[in-house]
Amino acid sequence: MSGKYSANVFVKHEESQCCGAFKLRGVTNHLKSISATQRKKGVITASTGNHGIAVAYASKLLDANATIYLCDNVPQNKVKIIRDYGAKVEFVKGWCLEAQDKALADAEKYGTYYIHPYNSATTVCGAGTLGLEIWDQMKALNVKRIDAVFACVGGGGLLSGVSTYLKSKDPSIKFYGCSARRTPAMYECLKAKEIVTIPPT
Numbered sequence: 001m002s003g004k005y006s007a008n009v010f011v012k013h014e015e016s017q018c019c020g021a022f023k024l025r026g027v028t029n030h031l032k033s034i035s036a037t038q039r040k041k042g043v044i045t046a047s048t049g050n051h052g053i054a055v056a057y058a059s060k061l062l063d064a065n066a067t068i069y070l071c072d073n074v075p076q077n078k079v080k081i082i083r084d085y086g087a088k089v090e091f092v093k094g095w096c097l098e099a100q101d102k103a104l105a106d107a108e109k110y111g112t113y114y115i116h117p118y119n120s121a122t123t124v125c126g127a128g129t130l131g132l133e134i135w136d137q138m139k140a141l142n143v144k145r146i147d148a149v150f151a152c153v154g155g156g157g158l159l160s161g162v163s164t165y166l167k168s169k170d171p172s173i174k175f176y177g178c179s180a181r182r183t184p185a186m187y188e189c190l191k192a193k194e195i196v197t198i199p200p201t
């Protein structure tokens with residue numbers, strides 16, 4: 001990639017992170033910030049897969065009773081991983097927003113702690129540890145300046161955390177959120193300057 005773009009490109013391999021994504025960072029921050037009693041009472045979340053896997057895994061380690069709300073189209077292999085870690089799964093008809101609405105309503109009803117996949121300061125702070133690692137690793141490699149960081153964007157938790165940390169170190173670093181063409185929700189919302197609903201493809 002460095003040759004192709006005539007730049008020094010570094011890749012942070014979060015796919016080889018435990019649970020296959022960066023999600024464990026925010027989830028662990030949530031579970032460590034609540035009491036053991038609350039963890040036992042229950043934690044709840046909605047997910048399209050990766051976040052649910054991280055909540056299920058961390059809940060097993062930290063002795064929390066986790067329930068993961070999933071929409072129908074979550075791949076079966078991810079459902080199995082979540083169940084194998086011992087979390088309860090609730091399916092919700094529709095798309096991920098329907099799963100999120102139902103999970104939020106049930107968290108309120110049963111007094112369980114909701115672990116938001118992206119729209120929470122605790123989630124964002126956890127994701128910020130990735131920014132800290134990028135900064136420290138670049139220093140260790142004697143890289144003088146970071147010009148730009150590219151990160152996948154769904155709800156924006158990852159990019160918010162990474163950019164908040166790195167901007168505090170060097171405000172000139174540029175950040176680019178990358179979405180697959182099939183899932184342009186953040187792009188369309190920013191373009192419209194309001195939250196818009198993108199029909200599932």
Ligand SMILES: Cc1ncc(COP(=O)(O)O)c(C=O)c1O
Nearest residue numbers: 050118152153154155156157158
């Ligand atoms: C592998 C991967 N990368 C990026 C994202 C986007 O993260 P965020 O919702 O914090 O923008 C997700 C969200 O599910 C993900 O699973």
